[in-house]
Amino acid sequence: MANALKDPWLAPTPDEGSSEELIIMDPRMITAHRIGELPCPPNPPPPDGWRYWKPKEAVPAILGTLAVKMRDDAQRYPMGAFTQVMHAGELVAARVEWHDMRGRDGAKGCFRGVNLMRRVVEGA
Incomplete structure (x- = not known):
């Protein structure tokens, strides 16, 4: 059963000391939509x-x-791919999401895009 868009989701994390990308599919992402088709679907909140x-x-x-x-x-990173990597001692992530504007030229529509994420720091 698919998760609902706004459901909470805890992404698995890479093994400690791993230098490899960890690619996980966000089960809340709407994937049965085509690029270029409007309206552009919403994205789930960060994990x-x-x-x-x-x-x-x-x-x-x-x-x-x-x-x-x-x-x-799109083959290695399909829509909803949540990819975690270590950078400068910090675990960071990027997720393939729906974007209603193409960043490189500002064109309006429904495109693949990627948003970067950081871990939430308690008390910050």
């Missing part, structure tokens, strides 16, 4: 314990490269 990268937070170039790689490789 429990995660938050979206804030606009004021600098994005390291290597994470920008990861986001583009994920956006452009």
Whole structure:
């Protein structure tokens, strides 16, 4: 049974010390939709314990490269792929999501996009 869009979801985390990407499918993501078809479906909230990268937070170039790689490789990273990696000692994630605007040229529509996420820090 599929999870509802707003249901909480706790993503499994990589083994400690792992340097490999951990790719998990977010079961709440709407995947039975086609790119270019309007209206663009909503995305689920970040998994429990995660938050979206804030606009004021600098994005390291290597994470920008990861986001583009994920956006452009639908076979390895299908819609809803939640990918976790270690960067500078921090576990970070990126998820393939529905976007109603294409970032590289501002075109309106329904596109694959990738949003970066950080773990929620208690007390912050």
